[in-house]
Amino acid sequence: MTASPPDPGAPPPAPVGPRRLWPLALLSALLVVAAALLSFRTISGNWPWAPAGSAQASFGGAFALVDGNGRQVTDQTFRGKWLMVFFGYTHCPDVCPTTLSDIAQALDQLGLLASQIQPLFVTVDPERDDPATMRDYTQAFGTRILGLTGSPAQIAAIAKAYHVYYAKHPEGTGYSMDHSAIVYVMRPDGTPAGFLTPDIGASAIADKLKAIVAKG
Amino acid sequence: MVRCCRLLVLLALVAVGAQAAEEGTIKVEKAWARATPPAATSGVAYLTIIDSGKTGDRLIGVSSPVAGRAELHLNLREGDVVQMRSVSAVEILPRDRIEFQPNGLHVMLIDLHQPLKQGDHFPITLTFEQAGAIESDVVVAAAGAKTHP
Numbered sequence: 001m002t003a004s005p006p007d008p009g010a011p012p013p014a015p016v017g018p019r020r021l022w023p024l025a026l027l028s029a030l031l032v033v034a035a036a037l038l039s040f041r042t043i044s045g046n047w048p049w050a051p052a053g054s055a056q057a058s059f060g061g062a063f064a065l066v067d068g069n070g071r072q073v074t075d076q077t078f079r080g081k082w083l084m085v086f087f088g089y090t091h092c093p094d095v096c097p098t099t100l101s102d103i104a105q106a107l108d109q110l111g112l113l114a115s116q117i118q119p120l121f122v123t124v125d126p127e128r129d130d131p132a133t134m135r136d137y138t139q140a141f142g143t144r145i146l147g148l149t150g151s152p153a154q155i156a157a158i159a160k161a162y163h164v165y166y167a168k169h170p171e172g173t174g175y176s177m178d179h180s181a182i183v184y185v186m187r188p189d190g191t192p193a194g195f196l197t198p199d200i201g202a203s204a205i206a207d208k209l210k211a212i213v214a215k216g
Numbered sequence: 217m218v219r220c221c222r223l224l225v226l227l228a229l230v231a232v233g234a235q236a237a238e239e240g241t242i243k244v245e246k247a248w249a250r251a252t253p254p255a256a257t258s259g260v261a262y263l264t265i266i267d268s269g270k271t272g273d274r275l276i277g278v279s280s281p282v283a284g285r286a287e288l289h290l291n292l293r294e295g296d297v298v299q300m301r302s303v304s305a306v307e308i309l310p311r312d313r314i315e316f317q318p319n320g321l322h323v324m325l326i327d328l329h330q331p332l333k334q335g336d337h338f339p340i341t342l343t344f345e346q347a348g349a350i351e352s353d354v355v356v357a358a359a360g361a362k363t364h365p
Contacts, residue, residue: 090253093260093325095291095298097250098318101360133255140253140359165297172287174326176300181293197296199319 059184060085060192063158065122065150068135073148075190081118082213083186086198087164089125089177090137098198099181100141105202106209107144113213116188119145124166124179126155185212241269242308242347246364247354249325251334259283259325259332261340261354262316262364267308275306277343280354284327286340291319300324308344318362332356 064074084103088096100121107114121138123129126149129137134147149155159166166179183205185193194212196205247263261280267273278286287302298319306321308314316322323340325332332338336356343349357365 090256091258092300093250093252093256093258094289094300094322095319097260097360098362101358101362104360136253136255140251169299169301171300171302178297178299180296181298182296199293 058192059162059195060186060190061161063154063161065148065154065158066131068131068138068147070131078118078120079190080188082116082188082193084117084119084183084209085122085162085186086119086181086183087122087124087159087162087166087179088181089123089179090129090133091125091174092177095181097141099183100138100145102198102202102205103183104141104144106205109203109206110209113210114144116213117209121145121147122155122158123147123149124155124159124164125177126150126152185209187216240347241271242267242273242344242350244342244350244352247340247352248361248364249332249338249354249356250361251356251359252328252332253359254331256331257326257328259328261286261323261325262318263323263340263342263352263354264316265306265308265312265314265342267310267312270310271346272310272312273308273347274345275308275342276304276345278323278340279343280323280325280338280340282329282332282338283325284329287324287326288321289324290321293319305345334358 060075062075064072067073086099086103088099090096103119107117107119110117121134123134129147129149131147131149134149138145138147150158158164162184164180164182166177168175169178181198182195183198184195187193193215194208196208198205200208243266245264245266247261249259249261252259259282265275275288278288280286288304288306290301290303292299292301302324303321306314314321334356338354338356339351340354341349341351355365357363
């Protein structure tokens with residue numbers, strides 16, 4: 001008996017080569033691109049300008065907080081108004097009053113347009129800033145700015161939505177709060193319109209606001 | 217930013233071979249504070265220190281009867297994050313002029329006994345290593361004021 005060699009006539013298994021797979025690969029690639037476009041659209045809404053690689057493209061969204069009279073407010077409460085959303089705390093006697101003062105002055109400079117804009121000053125120190133404290137503090141800068149506080153969980157939620165960093169820094173027997181100092185501008189439908197840094201001064205804030213609102 | 221860096225450099229400097237300061241070379245001018253909301257427990261004061269001497273000095277303490285305690289604070293900005301830090305001393309170079317101002321170096325008044333009202337005056341005492349204690353009159357400006365009234 002002789003060993004028979006492998007039968008050369010038997011057909012090898014069908015090759016799964018690139019030529020066979022390319023339609024599938026193309027389809028997958030198209031799906032990935034479509035999904036990416038769709039999710040960008042969902043995240044950014046009517047985002048008119050693309051800050052290069054900025055996570056801030058997705059800032060904003062639903063929030064629930066408490067106003068100076070202890071009333072619950074949400075993002076829905078302010079639909080129909082342009083919002084300026086910024087963060088700070090009342091045990092901040094230097095930077096925060098400067099910001100509130102500049103924003104109040106900027107709105108004064110905007111005349112009638114100011115009636116369409118609601119600035120919201122959100123505390124990052126809910127432990128010490130109760131509703132009455134927020135009300136008293138903001139009233140020192142006029143009637144335009146609304147001070148908002150909430151439970152630590154509510155503050156954490158809005159800070160996350162706006163990509164705001166905040167952290168307690170022990171100082172002697174007390175503490176100060178490190179926090180992002182950015183003013184976010186939201187459209188009357190709640191979608192993000194832009195942001196500005198408050199240290200540019202009242203007139204520059206007014207100019208930026210005017211430009212953002214004019215773009216619609 | 218440049219101002220901040222300069223302050224940091226000043227703060228980081230170590231007084232080398234401290235010599236006796238000349239008589240009366242340190243002046244404290246234009247001290248002012250911001251009015252505070254009714255419930256506020258902390259306030260802020262700003263001032264300008266002018267050293268006309270040749271040896272420099274060091275600001276090592278601050279106090280005021282309007283507050284339980286007062287501290288020297290500096291605001292730092294890192295990216296979009298602001299951080300308020302207490303500093304133990306402020307180095308004053310010969311012929312130096314140091315302006316405490318909003319968003320920078322300031323005196324933090326902690327545990328205010330009562331709110332600071334616009335138009336009021338109160339004393340503040342700065343203690344220098346060489347020049348000793350110098351008392352200055354602080355005028356209270358509006359809550360959102362940015363300069364000496």
